[in-house]
Amino acid sequence: xxxxxxxxxxxxxxxxxxxxxxxxxxxxxxxxxxxxxxxxxxxxxxxxxxxxxxxxxxxxxxxxxxxxxxxxxxxxxxxxxxxxxxxxxxxxxxxxxxxxxxxxxxxxxxxxxxxxxxxxxxxxxxxxxxxxxxxxxxxxxxxxxxxxxxxxxxxxxxxxxxxxxxxxxxxxxxxxxxxxxxxxxxxxxxxxxxxxxxxxxxxxxxxxxxxxxxxxxxxxxxxxxxxxxxxxxxxxxxxxxxxxxxxxxxxxxxxxxx
Amino acid sequence: xxxxxxxxxxxxxxxxxxxxxxxxxxxxxxxxxxxxxxxxxxxxxxxxxxxxxxxxxxxxxxxxxxxxxxxxxxxxxxxxxxxxxxxxxxxxxxxxxxxxxxxxxxxxxxxxxxxxxxxxxxxxxxxxxxxxxxxxxxxxxxxxxxxxxxxxxxxxxxxxxxxxxxxxxxxxxxxxxxxxxxxxxxxxxxxxxxxxxxxxxxxxxxxxxxxxxxxxxxxxxxxxxxxxxxxxxxx
Numbered sequence: 001x002x003x004x005x006x007x008x009x010x011x012x013x014x015x016x017x018x019x020x021x022x023x024x025x026x027x028x029x030x031x032x033x034x035x036x037x038x039x040x041x042x043x044x045x046x047x048x049x050x051x052x053x054x055x056x057x058x059x060x061x062x063x064x065x066x067x068x069x070x071x072x073x074x075x076x077x078x079x080x081x082x083x084x085x086x087x088x089x090x091x092x093x094x095x096x097x098x099x100x101x102x103x104x105x106x107x108x109x110x111x112x113x114x115x116x117x118x119x120x121x122x123x124x125x126x127x128x129x130x131x132x133x134x135x136x137x138x139x140x141x142x143x144x145x146x147x148x149x150x151x152x153x154x155x156x157x158x159x160x161x162x163x164x165x166x167x168x169x170x171x172x173x174x175x176x177x178x179x180x181x182x183x184x185x186x187x188x189x190x191x192x193x194x195x196x197x198x199x200x201x202x203x204x205x206x207x208x209x210x211x212x213x214x215x216x217x218x219x220x221x222x223x224x225x226x227x228x229x230x231x232x233x234x235x236x237x238x239x240x241x242x243x244x245x246x247x248x249x250x251x252x253x254x255x256x257x258x
Numbered sequence: 259x260x261x262x263x264x265x266x267x268x269x270x271x272x273x274x275x276x277x278x279x280x281x282x283x284x285x286x287x288x289x290x291x292x293x294x295x296x297x298x299x300x301x302x303x304x305x306x307x308x309x310x311x312x313x314x315x316x317x318x319x320x321x322x323x324x325x326x327x328x329x330x331x332x333x334x335x336x337x338x339x340x341x342x343x344x345x346x347x348x349x350x351x352x353x354x355x356x357x358x359x360x361x362x363x364x365x366x367x368x369x370x371x372x373x374x375x376x377x378x379x380x381x382x383x384x385x386x387x388x389x390x391x392x393x394x395x396x397x398x399x400x401x402x403x404x405x406x407x408x409x410x411x412x413x414x415x416x417x418x419x420x421x422x423x424x425x426x427x428x429x430x431x432x433x434x435x436x437x438x439x440x441x442x443x444x445x446x447x448x449x450x451x452x453x454x455x456x457x458x459x460x461x462x463x464x465x466x467x468x469x470x471x472x473x474x475x476x477x478x479x480x481x482x483x484x485x486x487x488x489x490x491x492x493x
Contacts, residue, residue, distance in 0.1 A: 101454030225409040
């Protein structure tokens, strides 16, 4: 079942003539992870804002085309320090801020907060002041805060930029678990090496338009590699002059090598 | 003091300046200024105000008092330039009461408790957040200004020296401070929407502050004291 559907969506930010999104059509099904890749300014973050019903409702601007959301969405922005409420003494309070705004009963809020803290391995930090956390810890707190609101459609904008390697791996594993629970996930990321193991589909955006859609193998495509959006393995394979098709991951390369 | 109900703290911070302007100067204003300055010495000031940029020469308990005095000092200088000594003292004490009350309120009032108290009292969550965020703006801007000043210093811009170099340093501080604050407004609007803070929501209060009868009565006494003092002055 489709959680998000965009049909010929175009979006203009206020006071701009060029659209940030051009005629984008896209569907994300429940239980599916779709990764958005592209160069800076390709429109991935804007697409997430449109999907989250923040653009143009909050940002202003103009949207044409149709956007249908079946589930309530939750978006993790790339700057965790601005997404913190600033009204919490503890990590637990910070994670509870969103669910409390939804007007849920206190026992349901507590259940969702505890669950989200466990999912992000934040239980040991539950009583810490959010102001004392590192960037990576705060990023995990914000992800937990969004998960605690139990959205059906999850939108992640560069969720691993503040995280160390272990933290990023934990988030990628969590995404697969969430998709297994039926959540629809739309992910904008420049962590291209993680995409083949995380995403079910890849959407390549260029100048606000969809350039190509495909399986994660798309990140080993010649054109994608030429655009600088291939995985490290595919890029090295190509640079070595080895014949195509390029392998997207180490596992694929090993199989090809043998 | 920080354990008092947020409405009690607000009432005290509002009543003191009101009484300072209504009561006869200099005695009345001196009394209110003294009370406000003593309040800044009470324990429990928030780390948002005391923890950032606190001078090592000042003991932690005096940091809020120092902030109040430093904020009030320029007003005294300008008053002295414009008025005679008795007028300066009369207005200066009133302004000191206002400044000290506000600085104390920012230090003592925990925004999260204020939001909880306002929502429990039936206010809209977005209005409560807006009100509380206003109080957090001072320590946040102070922290941001310090970060910018440090960054400028790393690039060789010194805030010391003559008036010209100080003005250059001020411009280098003010411009990024204002622009970054404006930029963050947009980001925070998006962020708060994502956290469910929208107009018309019915937020669940998780830990509404205790509001004892004694405090409610004290608030009424303070609130009634202001018009009573005004009537007394007019008669």
